[in-house]
Amino acid sequence: MKKKLGSLLLVGTLVMSLLFTGCNKGGGNTPAQGGNTPSGSGTIKVGVVNNPPSESGYREANVKDMEAVFSAENGYELKTFYSLKNDEQLQAAQGFITEGVDYLLVSAAETTGWDEVLKNAQEAGVKVYLFDRMIDVDESLYEAAVVSDMSAEGDLAVQWLLSQNLDEYNVIHIQGAMGSDAQIGRTGALDAQFASGKMKKVVQQTATWDEAEAKKIVESVINSGEKFNVIYAENDGMAKGAVAALDEHGITHGVDGDVIVMGFDCNKWALRELLAGNWNYDGQCSPFQAQVISDLIQGKTTATAKKIINEEKGFDAKTLTQEDIDTYGLGE
Amino acid sequence: MKDKLKNIFKGGLGQLTIPIIAILVLIIFNLFRDPSFFRITVELNNDGNRVLAGNLISIINAASELAILAMGMTLVTAASGGQDISVGAMAAIAGSAFVKILKYGGNINGFVVFAAFLVAVIVAMIFGAFNGTLVSVFKIQPMIATLILFTCGRSIAYWINGGATPTVDSGIVKAIGGFIPGCPIPTPVIIVIAVAIIFKLVFHFTSLELFTQSVGINGSAARLNGINATWIKLLSFIILGACVAVAGTIGVSRLGLINHETLLLDVEMDAILAVAIGGNSLGGGKFKLAGSILGAYVIHILTITLYAMKVPSTDVKAYKAIVIIILVVIGSPVIKKWFAKTVARIRNKKSQVPVKGAQ
Numbered sequence: 237m238k239k240k241l242g243s244l245l246l247v248g249t250l251v252m253s254l255l256f257t258g259c260n261k262g263g264g265n266t267p268a269q270g271g272n273t274p275s276g277s278g279t280i281k282v283g284v285v286n287n288p289p290s291e292s293g294y295r296e297a298n299v300k301d302m303e304a305v306f307s308a309e310n311g312y313e314l315k316t317f318y319s320l321k322n323d324e325q326l327q328a329a330q331g332f333i334t335e336g337v338d339y340l341l342v343s344a345a346e347t348t349g350w351d352e353v354l355k356n357a358q359e360a361g362v363k364v365y366l367f368d369r370m371i372d373v374d375e376s377l378y379e380a381a382v383v384s385d386m387s388a389e390g391d392l393a394v395q396w397l398l399s400q401n402l403d404e405y406n407v408i409h410i411q412g413a414m415g416s417d418a419q420i421g422r423t424g425a426l427d428a429q430f431a432s433g434k435m436k437k438v439v440q441q442t443a444t445w446d447e448a449e450a451k452k453i454v455e456s457v458i459n460s461g462e463k464f465n466v467i468y469a470e471n472d473g474m475a476k477g478a479v480a481a482l483d484e485h486g487i488t489h490g491v492d493g494d495v496i497v498m499g500f501d502c503n504k505w506a507l508r509e510l511l512a513g514n515w516n517y518d519g520q521c522s523p524f525q526a527q528v529i530s531d532l533i534q535g536k537t538t539a540t541a542k543k544i545i546n547e548e549k550g551f552d553a554k555t556l557t558q559e560d561i562d563t564y565g566l567g568e
Numbered sequence: 569m570k571d572k573l574k575n576i577f578k579g580g581l582g583q584l585t586i587p588i589i590a591i592l593v594l595i596i597f598n599l600f601r602d603p604s605f606f607r608i609t610v611e612l613n614n615d616g617n618r619v620l621a622g623n624l625i626s627i628i629n630a631a632s633e634l635a636i637l638a639m640g641m642t643l644v645t646a647a648s649g650g651q652d653i654s655v656g657a658m659a660a661i662a663g664s665a666f667v668k669i670l671k672y673g674g675n676i677n678g679f680v681v682f683a684a685f686l687v688a689v690i691v692a693m694i695f696g697a698f699n700g701t702l703v704s705v706f707k708i709q710p711m712i713a714t715l716i717l718f719t720c721g722r723s724i725a726y727w728i729n730g731g732a733t734p735t736v737d738s739g740i741v742k743a744i745g746g747f748i749p750g751c752p753i754p755t756p757v758i759i760v761i762a763v764a765i766i767f768k769l770v771f772h773f774t775s776l777e778l779f780t781q782s783v784g785i786n787g788s789a790a791r792l793n794g795i796n797a798t799w800i801k802l803l804s805f806i807i808l809g810a811c812v813a814v815a816g817t818i819g820v821s822r823l824g825l826i827n828h829e830t831l832l833l834d835v836e837m838d839a840i841l842a843v844a845i846g847g848n849s850l851g852g853g854k855f856k857l858a859g860s861i862l863g864a865y866v867i868h869i870l871t872i873t874l875y876a877m878k879v880p881s882t883d884v885k886a887y888k889a890i891v892i893i894i895l896v897v898i899g900s901p902v903i904k905k906w907f908a909k910t911v912a913r914i915r916n917k918k919s920q921v922p923v924k925g926a927q
Contacts, residue, residue: 459623567732
């Protein structure tokens with residue numbers, strides 16, 4: 237019986253490993269199929285290794301942006317590979333190098349394990365750009381890294397808030413999932429203000445990106461009768477939850493309202509709230525790195541440093557236009 | 569009636585003792601901490617309705633989804649002796665289906681909302697039936713069987729939404745998740761009462777309660793007595809599916825937004841906890857819906873109390889855990905037995921005293 241089980245297990249693992257290698261091959265083939273399209277001599281071959289668009293609204297916009305900028309009309313031949321798994325990404329990157337792309341663009345799933353592949357790229361004369369995320373490798377292995385600076389994004393929002401010149405700042409601070417990059421960056425700038433005494437912390441709680449939780453937090457403040465005039469929610473969903481609580485208790489908000497509402501991410505629906513004057517500010521960690529990289533590739537700009545901080549955006553309800561929503565809004 | 573009262577005094581509140589004591593303790597704690605915690609006011613909201621407001625209202629309002637899920641979960645627990653851990657993911661699917669249909673209709677009127685809700689119910693019942701089939705027909709442990717949907721449910725919701733977080737702006741949807749114009753009581757609370765009444769009626773007019781309990785206590789014995797155990801288990805999962813759809817619809821309607829990643833996040837654990845706090849055996853068998861509903865409110869009184877105390881974000885879960893450990897340990901059979909023994913001993917001593925005095 238035991239023997240039988242053992243052999244069964246063995247066969248099972250064999251079949252599984254066969255299946256998985258098959259999968260990996262399948263994954264590797266996808267970019268190769270892209271390479272079959274005939275290309276003129278003038279086109280620049282670009283291989284993009286990214287996380288899948290299903291990861292988030294951010295990634296969806298990021299992928300769309302890449303596809304739009306590195307298009308055939310702009311003189312590029314684009315090959316893409318999307319995965320959340322580092323090993324699959326590494327394999328795909330190696331595949332791109334073997335196929336002989338001119339440029340390799342990487343947003344890695346994990347920061348480690350990329351040395352070997354990037355060295356191979358260097359030897360093969362493939363130039364590497366990192367976007368969105370840094371990788372733990374020697375700087376000499378890549379041309380430049382175009383990344384977001386989450387704390388700059390928080391700073392931008394807080395600077396905007398300070399520029400409103402309120403008599404006093406009583407802030408309800410609704411945080412994202414504790415420890416995430418976005419939460420740390422967006423919290424940091426505000427914490428500095430609390431520490432300096434310029435702003436008063438009414439409450440600082442995490443709603444772990446959960447809209448309903450955000451509503452409960454704001455509700456408990458309203459019920460306690462404490463004064464507040466700013467809601468700083470670290471993403472759009474939580475800002476919406478907070479506003480729902482305000483609406484139920486008859487508190488006005490937005491432009492000309494009693495409470496300033498701030499969100500992050502710049503979803504299209506959130507920007508429409510801004511345009512309608514229901515919210516005041518929406519900040520964005522920009523997913524649009526493609527144009528910066530394209531300019532570098534085509535020599536329109538030159539990188540002054542290895543690490544290029546992508547310009548972050550923040551929108552004020554008073555100056556926002558429909559055009560901004562169409563260009564910068566995420567989702568539908 | 570008199571007998572009933574006598575029974576309560578004699579045997580305590582039975583399995584409802586723990587949740588009722590928990591609620592009383594939390595209320596007394598809050599009374600000492602800050603009596604204004606219980607203030608209820610009538611406010612004019614931004615839609616121009618006069619509505620009730622205050623922490624108590626927040627609690628019973630916010631606990632609505634959990635209370636509904638806890639009712640369904642109790643039934644599944646009783647029949648199958650296991651729990652469905654996919655309710656949160658299933659709610660995301662149901663909510664997504666609800667929004668999808670609303671978006672399809674273009675002009676949102678009462679009929680479209682009703683149709684969308686109906687679709688959500690059907691979708692959730694199908695997924696419930698899927699879970700139920702795995703458990704009842706293929707005899708897979710409930711937690712393993714529902715692990716499948718727990719893992720992939722939110723991905724399915726993602727596909728339905730096309731990766732976005734769609735929003736709906738409609739007065740009717742707002743009324744479902746908030747207040748019906750002219751009614752000061754939050755609609756979700758009314759829905760909870762309605763669901764509870766439906767359960768009560770079903771238990772009154774059918775033998776579902778009895779059959780479920782007998783299947784949970786001893787499946788083979790129930791089968792030998794002519795009860796279709798497979799069907800009863802499957803039915804409990806389908807009923808839970810319907811509850812999930814109602815909870816998902818409320819969750820979506822509160823904000824007019826479906827975020828498949830966060831809608832009713834981690835609610836499955838809270839629902840199981842509510843069933844446990846309610847004094848129901850997680851091993852199946854006898855059950856009391858009222859216990860689970862009270863359990864749901866206990867969890868939310870705790871949450872709102874912690875928010876009102878402004879416990880730092882990073883500590884909330886730890887405090888919650890401490891209270892829950894105490895509740896569960898008090899409700900454990902060992903402590904109950906010890907308590908019963910001690911009470912009996914004290915009683916014996918008391919009854920012996922007058923005898924001695926008479927001598």
